[in-house]
Amino acid sequence: AQSVAQPEDQVNVAEGNPLTVKCTYSVSGNPYLFWYVQYPNRGLQFLLKYITGDNLVKGSYGFEAEFNKSQTSFHLKKPSALVSDSALYFCAVRFSGSARQLTFGSGTQLTVLP
């Protein structure tokens, strides 16, 4: 079955330290991968996507993500975390050739401590 997983419900990191939010997927074929961020009482904001090409993609607010086909992962990273990065992060997948909607992970709450 096709699925996407975010294994960590909560990630805490000190301000200025690098952060990683994990995402793995299970699919046959080539997926389109996305990261979104959600602040309290707001909708989801698009951060970055991987479609094809370079495995390292850069997005908004200094975030980047690395597509690893052998490990079926698409982890979100940032070299130096800010307190304002504290939010709920969602990984999403559109499985090419299948339904048109996005399938979302369960979300990871990132807290950056000052």
Added chain:
Amino acid sequence: GAGVSQSPSNKVTEKGKDVELRCDPISGHTALYWYRQRLGQGLEFLIYFQGNSAPDKSGLPSDRFSAERTGESVSTLTIQRTQQEDSAVYLCASSPTVGGGQPQHFGDGTRLSIL
């Protein structure tokens, strides 16, 4: 407008009442999606529109849920005879076309509370 607009932002109603939730997508976006987000959970796909057509209604949780779109613009999600388990944030998103690598742009949602 510049982004996806949803109304109302909050709705409180009594169990058994009908509710209508509205979504105004980004102008020119032919694809429109509805999702449900229960407290502390991820997003659950409900339905999508390609133009005014809804090719996939499989995500609607029951026959109490329906949606329509007119003029390739505004969409309404209707929940009849609301139940307490319908309490959630209902999110709408749009994209220029369906499928492919285009990101979806989300509204801020309607927070629905069923008493």
